[in-house]
Amino acid sequence: MQLRQGLPNEVGVSPERIRRIFTMLRDWVSDGTLPAVSVLVARRGTIFLQESFGTLGPDPNSPLVKPDTIFGIGSITKVFTATAIMLLVEDGLVGLNRKVQEYIPEFKGEGKEEVLVSHIVTHTSGMSDKEIRALEDKIWGKVDFPSLEPTEHPIQ
Template sequence: MNKKKGIIVASLVLSSSIFFPTVSAFGSEGKPTLEIPMEKPSSKKPHPVFSWNIPGVNSPVLHPGLARGAGMVQQPLDEIDSVMSDLIADGVMPGAVTIVARRGHIVQQGAYGYAAKYTDGIKTEMDHPILMQEDTIFDLASISKVFTSTAAMILYEQGYFDLQDPVANYIPEFAQNGKEEVTISQLLTHTSGFVAWVPLYAQEETREDRLQYVFNMSLIIRYAFNQEKSTRIVI
């Protein structure tokens, strides 16, 4: 086992936050909703048509383009405006930015609602709400989990660590205030007993200070392992 890589994995997993829901790109019949069906190449078409699982060559640079040039259909893209507007009207979120791109073509992009509208968690409106812009900067938050969990599982498959290894095996400073037995698996599955969310970006000043903040944290739920039933119980 490579301890250095294990430390990297544990650090990445530890730095992750809550998940965001995603929207499936597949319709009720399991078929992609933004796909042009496979057709035979035609000399009259300036762009070849790609199926969903053969996306073609990706461009390293995104640029405005047409749905046809990206191998997509226009109608579902046209519905995004109304979907986002309905979500904002229903109070799901104060605002959002969307961008859809394929093969280097940006085929849809829009800003909706407000970037800042409320002063607190009970939706007290600001005197001067800030409109959302296409270049509004967002906190990545749990989007990083998509990459963290994938990277961790690649190293797991390569045998660099075991999912049931205590995090403290790789980061000894983590073994404080009841966290000695917290495993990598528990961090990945949100069952470690940590408080659900902590705004680490607002804590301390440096990365090292924020790591120390996590090392010093206590668990709000502690678990014991029942060997007989192979289950964990809350203690």
């Protein structure tokens, strides 16, 4: 799909709502609620909001955030990945019980051939608890964890 620039009303989105979102984001950065924001909103292949506000750091001389600024967002990508996969499932393009390797042939080695799309969406390996424990024992040996019972009476 090729994205193109357009207007919100071309794709059934209220221009007034987009103006309110734009103003809200700009104000959050202006009043310090957020240090920076970079947003792109599109529907049906039409981009109708793409703005960036704020700086890359707290220093007044920090560079401004641009539309192509890369942010470290860590684990939040899991939410986007799962949502995108479920949209593909809904469209019949991906099957939850299909092997990931059917879609990404390079995904192989060390048991990856058995990983299903559902494992990716649920952040599981496909291994049973018993298999995981056996693997942990093999890698680390038997670990003598300290007792979870208190060794002293808590302060009262």
